[in-house]
Amino acid sequence: MSDDTIAVPFDIYRFLPGKDQIPRYQRYTLQLVPHTPVLTGLLQIRSELDPTLGLRYSCRSAICGSCAMQINSKSRLACETQVGPEVERHGRIVVEPMRNQPVLRDLVVDQSPFWREYQKVEPHLKLDPRRPMPEGKPTPMTPAEVDRFKETPRCIACAACYSACPAAEADPGFPGPMALAKLYRFVVDPRDTAHQERLLRIQPNGLWTCLRCHLCTEACPKDVRPSERIRDLKEMAIAVQGATELGSKHAYGFKENLKGAGQINEMKLVRATFGLSGMFGQVGQGIRVWRKKPEIMKKPRKIEGMDELDKIYAALDPPPKEDTP
Numbered sequence: 001m002s003d004d005t006i007a008v009p010f011d012i013y014r015f016l017p018g019k020d021q022i023p024r025y026q027r028y029t030l031q032l033v034p035h036t037p038v039l040t041g042l043l044q045i046r047s048e049l050d051p052t053l054g055l056r057y058s059c060r061s062a063i064c065g066s067c068a069m070q071i072n073s074k075s076r077l078a079c080e081t082q083v084g085p086e087v088e089r090h091g092r093i094v095v096e097p098m099r100n101q102p103v104l105r106d107l108v109v110d111q112s113p114f115w116r117e118y119q120k121v122e123p124h125l126k127l128d129p130r131r132p133m134p135e136g137k138p139t140p141m142t143p144a145e146v147d148r149f150k151e152t153p154r155c156i157a158c159a160a161c162y163s164a165c166p167a168a169e170a171d172p173g174f175p176g177p178m179a180l181a182k183l184y185r186f187v188v189d190p191r192d193t194a195h196q197e198r199l200l201r202i203q204p205n206g207l208w209t210c211l212r213c214h215l216c217t218e219a220c221p222k223d224v225r226p227s228e229r230i231r232d233l234k235e236m237a238i239a240v241q242g243a244t245e246l247g248s249k250h251a252y253g254f255k256e257n258l259k260g261a262g263q264i265n266e267m268k269l270v271r272a273t274f275g276l277s278g279m280f281g282q283v284g285q286g287i288r289v290w291r292k293k294p295e296i297m298k299k300p301r302k303i304e305g306m307d308e309l310d311k312i313y314a315a316l317d318p319p320p321k322e323d324t325p
C-alpha cells in the first residue's frame with residue numbers, strides 16, 4: 001500500500017447522556033497514510049482537534065479488546081482496521097459506539113449487559129474429583145480433547161460479537177455469542193462435571209433465540225466462530241434432552257418438513273413447533289399471513305432436483321444396520 005497520504009473524513013458519533021438531547025455526528029478530516037489504523041486517527045483527532053472525544057483503548061495490538069466499535073456499520077477493532085480500505089469502499093469512515101450496550105460517552109459503552117450474561121453461564125470449571133492427579137491437580141487432557149475447543153481460548157472478550165448480534169438486540173435476556181461460545185468450552189471439557197446441567201439450564205434460557213445469522217462469526221476478530229459453537233450446543237442439547245423447546249421443535253420440524261417435497265409445508269411446520277393445541281394461539285397470525293400469501297395453505301409441490309435432497313437426508317439419517325447373524 002502507498003505511503004502517500006490521503007484525505008480521511010471521519011464522521012464520529014458524539015453523545016453525552018444527561019447533557020445532549022440527541023446524538024450527532026461530527027466530521028473531522030485528517031491526512032493519513034492508508035495503512036493507518038482507525039484508532040490512530042481517533043487519537044490524533046483527540047490530541048490535535050478535540051480533547052473531549054471519548055473512546056476506550058489499551059494495547060493498540062488487537063489483544064486487549066478495548067477498542068471495539070462500529071466502523072462503517074461493522075463491529076471491528078479500531079486498532080487493526082486500516083483507514084485506506086475503508087475510505088476506498090465507503091468514501092468516509094463512520095465511527096459509532098458498539099451496539100446493544102448503553103452509551104456512556106461518545107464511543108464508550110457500558111459493558112455491564114455483556115459481562116452480566118457472561119457470568120450467568122458460570123465460566124469456570126466444575127471439576128470431577130474422580131480424576132485428580134496425585135498432587136491434587138486435575139488430570140491433564142489429551143491433545144484431541146483440547147482440540148475440541150481450540151477456538152474459544154482465542155476470544156479477547158472485545159464484545160464485537162455481542163454488538164453485532166440481532167438476537168441480543170431483540171431480547172436482552174439472550175446470553176449472546178461470547179457467553180455461549182464460552183459455555184461450549186466447558187460443556188466439551190472432559191474435566192467439567194456439569195455438562196448436562198449446563199445444557200439443560202441454557203436450553204430454555206436463550207440458546208434457541210440465536211437466529212443463525214452468523215453476524216457474530218463475521219464480526220469476531222479472532223476467528224472464534226461463535227455461531228458454530230452455538231450450533232454445536234444446540235445439537236448437544238437435543239441429544240441430551242430431545243426436541244423439547246419451541247426452538248428445537250421448530251428446527252427438528254423444519255428438517256422433517258422438507259422431506260418429500262423439498263418445500264416448506266407451513267401448516268405442518270406450525271403444528272410441529274407449537275403442537276395441535278398451540279396452533280390455536282397462532283390463528284390470528286396465520287390469518288394475517290394467509291391474506292398476504294394465500295398459497296401457504298396449499299400442499300407444496302415437489303421441487304426439481306428432489307433426488308439430490310433425498311441423498312442429503314439419506315446421509316443425515318442412514319438406515320439402521322441390520323444385525324449380522
Ligand code: FES
Nearest residue numbers: 059060065067079
Ligand atoms: S486497543 Fe487493544 S484490542 Fe485494540
